[in-house]
Amino acid sequence: MIARRNLPVIAGGLLAAPSLARAQNETLRQGFSPSRLDRFAPAMAREIERGSFLGAVALIARNGEVVHHQAYGHQDMARQKPMAQDSIFLLASMTKPLTSVAAMMLVEEGRLSLRDPIVEWMPELRNLVVHTPQGDQPLARPITVQDLLRHSSGFVYGDAAPERIRDLYRQHNIEARNEPLAGDEMLRRLGTIPLAFQPGERFFYSISTDVLGLLLERVAGERLDRLLESRITGPLGMKDTVWWVDDARAPRLAEAPDSDPLKAGMWASYRIRQDQSANSYLKGGAGMVGTSADYHRFCQILVDGGSFEGRRYLSPTTIRYMMSNHMVGMGGTPAASTGPGYGFGLGFGVRLADGMGVAPGSPGDAMWAGAWGTSFTIDRAQNLVGVFMAQGPSNRVRTRMLFKNLVYGSLVDEG
Structure with missing residues (x-):
């Protein structure tokens, strides 16, 4: 049986403990x-x-x-x-x-569209292929601006990628982890590495927004x-x-x-x-x-x-x-x-x-x-x-x- 002797009693039942009363009346x-x-x-x-x-x-x-x-x-x-x-x-x-x-501000201004292929601003990525167990395959469709925004581009973060792509990301310092890397050079290197899947096939958290940032620089000119x-x-x-x-x-x-x-x-x-804006891309x-x-x-x-x-x-x-x-x-x-x-x-x-x-x-x-x-x-x-x-x-x-x-x-x- 619960002891009640330490709680004040009023007619009809127990009076709430002081802290509870404060909470009820706050x-x-x-x-x-x-x-x-x-x-x-x-x-x-x-x-x-x-x-x-x-x-x-x-x-x-x-x-x-x-x-x-x-x-x-x-x-x-x-x-x-x-x-x-x-x-x-x-x-x-x-x-x-x-x-x-x-990015959506520029979309609202009509300076780009979500359906636009990103190679319109990034020709370095024109020759991308897709990694598969059967060998590299051509893209079924281009990567779009929407793919970058929703992480359905086929790009990856190296640590979560298939072994071949992971090693290539590390070898080419794609994520600029080891040292600074200029944006144009990053895109040139990225264009030589296969995608992990076909664009639009799946969500896969990735460097897509880093690529989007570089795309915005080219669209806006700053x-x-x-x-x-x-x-x-x-x-x-x-x-x-x-x-x-x-x-x-x-x-x-x-x-x-x-x-x-x-x-x-x-x-x-x-x-x-370190201020790396002069010698490395901004992520x-x-x-x-x-x-x-x-x-x-x-x-x-x-x-x-x-x-x-x-x-x-x-x-x-x-x-x-x-x-x-x-x-x-x-x-x-x-x-x-x-x-x-x-x-x-x-x-x-x-x-x-x-x-x-x-x-x-x-x-x-x-x-x-x-x-x-x-x-x-x-x-x-x-x-x-x-x-x-x-x-x-x-x-x-x-x-x-x-x-x-x-x-x-x-x-x-x-x-």
């Missing part, structure tokens, strides 16, 4: 429970204790209002610098949505960093979303734990302390750094239908189109990044239904993440943005799902 902020948002701190402390990361920053906004923006733990291995709201993180693949939005700054990061005031960390920003750079087995190799290949799929507040501003234009603070970036129809599933009829899955239950749109994983996912959300919500441990979710049904910043590559899937559980567990009034 004032919600845009549907979020302050007491439930308090769960972030102990959850982050547990992850720090287990070595997932040294610290993190969590940001949640709903209906355009930031309801939670907190930093946890430390920024550095020495644990001398507390994590701050404006700490800077390697975004890795959270660069991809920025490049994808820039370098990718300048293109994104003039169209997205500059107008949005994303002052710390850049391609390399200068001396002024360096003290705010968050570190991953030395114990993370992926840290050393990834740090050597990212080289974000439209992985190259940028930024802060939680900056990335929230970018996400807000997507949840708000393409506009933010009086400026329009894309039309609502284009946003809806980007966040639709473009994998219908194709093989492959983005589950390694999103978990099950997601398809892929033009730059984002897209939730297909209420069920199947391993974390809550809404049908049509969009998300993506970075290899260093950052992630975001955009839930247009709830007018919700969540941004999570951490540097812990080996635990990135675990922590991005934990973040989503904490976000949706704190949303108690869906409006």
Whole structure:
């Protein structure tokens, strides 16, 4: 029998414990429970204790209002610098949505079309063939701009490729991991390596967005960093979303734990302390750094239908189109990044239904993440943005799902 003597009694039954009473009577902020948002701190402390990361920053906004923006733990291995709201993180693949939005801006202007073959701007890729067990085969159709946006091009990331293609990617330094590589030379080398599958056959996460960035440079006639700054990061005031960390920003750079087995190799290949724009291609799929507040501003234009603070970036129809599933009829899955239950749109994983996912959300919500441990979710049904910043590559899937559980567990009034 449960002992009740320590709880106050009123007529008709038990009086709620004081903490429960406060939770029941608390004032919600845009549907979020302050007491439930308090769960972030102990959850982050547990992850720090287990070595997932040294610290993190969590940001949640709903209906355009930031309801939670907190930093946890430390920024550095020495644990001398507390994590701050404006700490800077390697975004890795959270660069991809920025490049994808820039591409759709050019589409809206009529400067390119999703159905256009990419060889119109990249003749270096005109002689591509497809690797098969029976030998190399010609392309059944050209690679299109849409293929680059939805990762159905036949390109790969070397580490996930068939052995022959993996070795060729490494030999030719396609991903510029070993040393800088100019964009024109990268495309020339890439044009000598077979595709892993026929264009449009399947989703396969890849360097497609890096190639897209080089394509945008040729279409727009300007370098990718300048293109994104003039169209997205500059107008949005994303002052710390850049391609390399200068001396002024360096003290705010968050570190991953030395114990993370992926840290050393990834740090050597990212080289974000060097300005390589003069001698290496800018990776439209992985190259940028930024802060939680900056990335929230970018996400807000997507949840708000393409506009933010009086400026329009894309039309609502284009946003809806980007966040639709473009994998219908194709093989492959983005589950390694999103978990099950997601398809892929033009730059984002897209939730297909209420069920199947391993974390809550809404049908049509969009998300993506970075290899260093950052992630975001955009839930247009709830007018919700969540941004999570951490540097812990080996635990990135675990922590991005934990973040989503904490976000949706704190949303108690869906409006």
